[in-house]
Amino acid sequence: MIQMEKYDVAIVGGGVAGLTAAIYAAKAGKQTIVIEKQDRLGGRAITNKKKGAYFNLGGHALYHGDALATFRELGLHMQGNQPSIDGYGIWKGELSTVPTGVKSLFTTPLLSWKGKMEVAVWLGKLGKLDTHHYDQISLREWIEANLHDPMVRNLFYALFRTASYVVAPDLQAAGPVLKQLQNSLQGVMYLDRGWGALVDELRKKASEYGVHFLTNNKVKCIEHQKGIVQHVLCEDGTKVRARNIIVTTSPAIAYQLVPHAEATALHTWKEQAIEVTAACLDVALRRLPKPKQQFVYGIDQTVFLSNQSRAAYLSEDGAQVISMFKYQGMETNPEKDLQELEQTLDLVQPGWQSELVVKQYLPKITVCHDFMHIKRQENPGPAVPEINGLYVAGEWASHGELLADASTASAKRAIEHILLLEEMERTPNYEHRDIV
Template sequence: MTNYEVAIVGGGISGLTSSIYAARAGKRTIVLEQQKQLGGRAITNKKLGVYFNLGAHALYKGEAYEAFRELGLRLEGSTPSIDAYVMWKEQLLALPTNTSSFFQTPLLSWGGKLELAKSFMKLGKMDTSVWNHISIRDWIETQLHDPMLRNVFYALLRTSTYVFAPELHSAGPALKQLQRALKGVLYLDKGWGTIVEQLRELAVKQGVEIVTGCKVAEVEHQDQKVHSILCESGARIEAANVILTTPPSISHKLVPHADQTALDTWNKQAIPATVACLDIGLRQLPIKEHQFIYGLDQPIFFTHQSREGKPRPAILSDDGTKVISLIKYQGPQIDAAKDENELEHVLDVVQPGWRNEVVTRQFLPRMTVVHDFPHMKRMENPGPAVPEIEGLYVAGDWASHGELLVNASVASAKRAVSQLLNAREEIKV
């Protein structure tokens, strides 16, 4: 039996981030990851010299970006322009984001264009928290008047949150994410695996022990206190504190009598969001102008991930292969074959002739974007502490207190470590 002050279950972004902050505070820390590879949904697959994330990834300038900068990570990549098209009834129309497209596109009436300009101006100064308690749908239907503009905002908010649930998603966090998106996002050179590797290197440098291929069977607790972790191999790791960065259903399963704790509430209220992802490496783009496209009458998104940026394109291949990503935001009913066909058909419209340019591809029929998000059916924000069990904490994209996606993963990791450290100090006093 080995003794640690902090044991972290899960070696994704949240787990690695929490391990670094715990170790920097002087805590003997271990990370247990059941896969042989760290990173979770932030891994990058390399195929024929092409770097594929698990679907289209973009780093917004939020909590994660600030934490990565604080930790000294190198965030190298490209910030694309906001020039874009929308797809409406299989026609591509320019989204009015600059002077030329504003005057020329037939997408919106003059009244709709003026309302769009005013909405963007308001959004830049808006305190989005005042909209935390209404849904995206309620916000759009009460705050916007032009019917086509409403469709545009549904698409923008769906794309920035990666969630297709306007009647459930809280408007405040979604609008905050859109604010960040309009300031520019980062497509990372060689994919998000570069972040995972830098976090791993930093964790090891801080003295964190990382064990891969270790499946946790149970978080053992007694007298309302955590005392150890039992692995399926039979190994037992003694730890005064445990941070679960696993999904809510797995966290619930790992803790005996979880139905008597807040883990039960957090698990029952969780609504996961999934997407179908088609990522393709092309020798060239048949139509170079079509690089960023929102679906209006269908929940799809297309982006050229290695698209031209300033001062250079994002590097996502070793030989200049163009990397494109298509996403279909899914609802409760999922048909993998149908989703793949729909995405290929969209590509036929957006980039006719693409099939003759394919170098390599990957299709993910049901990729979990988040295991939960701020929604109208939530009873409470998860974590960071499980109040019924001393020394037990949760973190991850689902342990959001208003943050979204990787911002939730990193913010919840920092919250868990902060509360853990404060609890230890209170016990000493």
């Protein structure tokens, strides 16, 4: 057995959450280690290079939310640009301009005058909305109470779906996704060389602060005794002792790793989780058959297409990298989903097959292990209250944030909790109390 020195903080999982937590812990002077089962860091934020094209695990956009603010605060070097959001909608098998600004609002054939007026009012109002007001109601309730024109409703469903990847309007809490839509109105960023470049920046920053990495090492157990966390045990027998352990795996894996998890909040967090998946088709095309058609929402279909090359450097030879999603909801059918995505591409970029350089199809990838829904009993983490020193982070440990924003926000919550607890322990007359 390989016994390692004792760390202040051991982090299970080297994705965005794990790397962010590691940087903040090490920045605060804590001896920190990240243990990752894959041979490279990044989790779902990795980028694969194929025939000169950079493919994320499905298209990724950085919103104006916690992740971007965190990466900026850490001084990460991020290159990329904001894409134009002028685009089209697919309705009854045809492409039509969707209203994203004044001109497209007037020209779109999708809306009646009444519908156009309603959208105009909402485009002005949305940015100022106090979204927390709607945290406890479903998206469908919000839409039905606030939007009246049937096509306006359809368009908003498409926007909310695109912003969150979720197809469950009766379950999805309205407040968080309204907030995400507000963020997206400020524009998103597509990253040069994909999110793998961001992972490299996170890794470099973590190394600068002295974080240790153990890759290609799967954790099999997190031991605790008398309500106090003890060590991480890896499949190869490596034992990493740590005062604090942050688990950034899925809630189901976190539950498996911790003995007697059924007697902890990990049980509730696992049980309440609703996974969100997507089928992703990415293609690199030598040129675009229809250069104007780069950004398309399905309105009566749960699909989405974006040429990310219009705003980011994603290929060495000028090929255009298009990302497409089929938002899967509860039902998935990988073959049917691929067919629908290819048909979408036929409609938007007819003749694409003869321009194809390379493609990547991911039939079912987990976008998030859980999201903000109205059946949630509680928001997960940061601390597992029953076991001192045990924490969770990851996009499912959201307290209102979505996607990578939840990964970074939950990572910082865990570190803040650890630091606050230590500070309290240093103060005289300290009695152990729960920190809310």
